[in-house]
Amino acid sequence: MGADLLLAMQGVDKRFAGIPALSQATLEVNAGEVHALVGQNGAGKSTLIKVLTGYHQRDAGEVTFLGKPFEVSSPQQAQAGGISTIYQEINLVPLRSVTENICLGRAKRRFGLLDWRAMHEEAEHLLNRFRVRLDVRRPLGDFSTATQQMVAIARAIGFSARLVIMDEPTSSLDEQEVQVLFDVIRQLKADGVSVIFVSHKLDELYDVCDRVTIMRDGRTVRSADMSDISKLELVSQMLGRDVSKMEGHATAFSRPPADRSGEVVLTARSLAAGQAVRDVSFELHRGEIASFAGLLGAGRTETARVVFGADPTRAGSMYLDGRAYAPTHPRDAIEAGLGFVSEDRKLEGIVPDMSVADNLTLALLPRISAGGVVDEGKQREIVDRFIKDLGIKCSGPGQKIRELSGGNQQKVLLARWLAMSPDVLILDEPTRGIDVGAKGEIQRLIRSLSDGGLTVLMISSELEEVAEGADRVFVLREGRTVAELAGDEITEETILAAMAQGHVSHQEPGQ
Amino acid sequence: MTDAPPWRSDGALANFDVFGFLARYGTLIALLLLVVFNLAFTRNFATLQTLNVNLTQVCTIVIVAVGMTLVIATGGIDLSVGSIMAIAGALAPLIFLSPIFDGNVAVAVAVAMVSAILVATLCGLFNGWLVAQFRIQPIVATLVLFIAGRGIAQALTNSNLQVFRVPEFQWIGLGRPLGLPVQVIIMVVLVAFAAWMLRRTRFGRSILATGGNERAAELAGVAVNRTKLAVYAISGFCAGIAGLVVIAINSASDANLVGLGMELDAIAAVAVGGTLLVGGRATIVGTLLGALTIQLVRYTLLANGVPDAAALIVKAGIIALAVWLQQQRRT
Secondary structure (H helix, E strand, O other), X not given: XXXXXXXXXXXXXXXXXXXXXXXXXXXXXXXXXXXXXXXXXXXXXXXXXXXXXXXXXXXXEEEEEOOEEOOOOOHHHHHHXXXXXXXXXXXXXXXXXXXXXXXXXXXXXXXXXXXXXXXXXXXXXXXXXXXOOOOOOOEHHHOOHHHHHHHHHHHHHHOOOOEEEEEOOOOOOOHHHHHHHHHHHHHHHHOOOEEEEEOOOHHHHHHHOOEEEEEEOOEEEEEEEHHXXXXXXXXXXXXXXXXXXXXXXXXXXXXXOOXXXXXXXXXXXXEEEOOOXXXXXXXXXXXXXXXXXXXXXXXXXXXXXXXXXXXXXXXEEEXXXXXXXXXXXXXXXXXXXXXXXXXXXXXXXXXXXXXXXXXXXXXXXXXXXXXXXXXXXHHHHHHHHHHHHOOOOOOOOOOEHHHOOHHHHHHHHHHHXXXXXXXXXXXXXXXXXXXXXXXXXXXXXXXXXXXXXXXXXXXXXXXXXXXXXXXXXXXXXXXXXXXXXXXXXXXXXXXXXXXXXXXXXXXXXXX | OOOOOOOOOXXXXXXXXXXXXXXXXXXXXXXXXXXXXXXXXXXXXXXXHHHHHHHHHHHXXXXXXXXXXXXXXXXXXXXXXXXXXXXXXXXXXXXHOOHHHOOOHHHHHHHHHXXXXXHHHXXXXXXXXXXXXXXXXXXXXXXXXXXXXXXXXXXHOOOOOEEOOOHHHHHHHHOOHHHOOHHHHHHHHHHHHHHHHHHHEHHHHHHHHHHHOHHHHHHOOOOHHHHHHHHHHHHHHHHHHHHHHHHHHHOEEOOOOOOOOHHHHHHHHHHHOOOOOOOOOOOHHHHHHHHHHHHHHHHHHHXXXXXXXXXXXXXXXXXXXXXXXXXXXXX
């Protein structure tokens, strides 16, 4: 691997509405190397790539490509300059033929007419480089996602790209297709083309990448050869946790001293659903706060949705209080005594135009109505109680929920489920996007609920929240439970280690 | 995330929301202004006859618009209402004029009304099925019956004009118990019931939650699909009644004309009434006021010698204004 510098981005700043998304970010990619770009949500990876491809204009910094300053103002210009991007969702035209997709924007002409034969030949030739053979006259939409991705790559190469950016290219591929993609990437490399590879799947990075750049909070934390950095270091630098010195109390959580776990409430065995959940097993004990830990894309939220009946399962089984449990709609889960606060309050939680009262009692409606008519007295009574108990700040039960702050909206959503007196409450990122004060309040509330016998399944991307809040931690990795930690085993180090290495230490979960 | 609520506990008018106020009460104010204007300038306005003319003309629009309001409240739209009116209007005379009832008029009329409204409801259910089951965009799903429905009505009648004189049936359009036109009573009952239902029942909350945030509603256990099925069925039911009223008034049913353009009048009434066209917020009484406003604008212009063509332009202007006001409010 020559140190032949292809791309250098240095000291890149980018602010959105005054808030820095990138500060002094750096990225250097050598010719003919596969370069991993990693970081948590909001670390600045996407922004950096969008600055590179001209989608965003940088506020400061230098970009050099092929030894010359690289100034572009649109992805089209970047493509013409030799940098192509392949997005997670393939941005091609499914109804048009493979050839048209590959040659889109640079049609060959002969005597003023489109030279279809030459274009078909070129398309076939480009695909052949990756040992992909298909009828290029057929519409792109006829082919699998993996094949469509190959076409997208062929298209990028057709633009004589020197650098191809792949943004989570494997997220919708099965394992075999991933291997095909990796062969293609190796082929690109052999041809001297560089690849920036964005992924959350650690094994893939070590499989196919030569070097890595780690970003956090808009900064470049580290660049290194893959062989010089261990998985544990990689993960802890992504999350900003120094493995060597992790102590102190950062959350309002406190774990009760003794293990007081009751009987098993909910069991899941070898759950599989969609692409994201492959083999997840866990047991929730009464009155315990259990937590799913894992990197982005590990399948935490997807598993929670399956448990709540919002998505169908492909395989596996669940038991609730010892009885088979197979919800096909959230209603089944609710009737069985589950509640679910989703991670995206705006998209899946609040009904913005409805009042605090109506939002709070949305799930409760069947219980507070007789003959289909809502008992408004009863509703008012329950709503008043929860507004008082949880300290929800609003002008009154009739205020529209969208006028409330994030923390207060979250309390209303918690109350929506608490009013149901559930047995199991699933909380997906319960403290995301709310201010510090409200965060502590919600953490204390969760603990006091579990003290009262409620079983909580909490998903959190904040390691300290998991480490300090949970009585039991299931570590998920690429759709599989890879570790179960309980009691004193739960530390940021053990969780990180399981997230990084994908195996543990003590006991294997499930059967 | 931590933005302060725009509401003020001290009740100060410091940040009085002009657009919010207009969006909420604009229709009512417009209606009152129109009445005042007419009282001052239109001759013979303050008569029972004027009231009757306006109410009878607006009735069918309001009846259809009630169903439309519910559909729009779920985030949908129903373009097929006019065609469903034509189907109901074509079917009823076929039955009560049919010789099989052998002169038993009461039975014939009862069967005709029930079947026509039932078929209309089933048409609506079909719309709902397309929308809920196959996730087809409502505008496309209801376009199917918008086009096919009128064809079905024409096929039923061989495109013939059906003329009849059956007072027992026409009571629905011409009867006046206690001096009130029957269709006005139907309208008032429907409006009152729907307004109550939307506010006070579980079904009403399900409608608003579905339109306000479908995914959140689903996760809170709301039967989103069933709710959609129901609102389209209700819309069909309302269109069926309106179809019967129209042919009863005309003593004739012409499949080419019954309900023609009704979908647009109904949507206009809903929009002017202040219901959010993207769903989640709806007012049945607003729809009634919206329909009355549009009707009164038209009447005012006609009564003062402005031609109908100009009246159409004014109507379009009012709709545009109403929708603009809504958007100003939702920044």
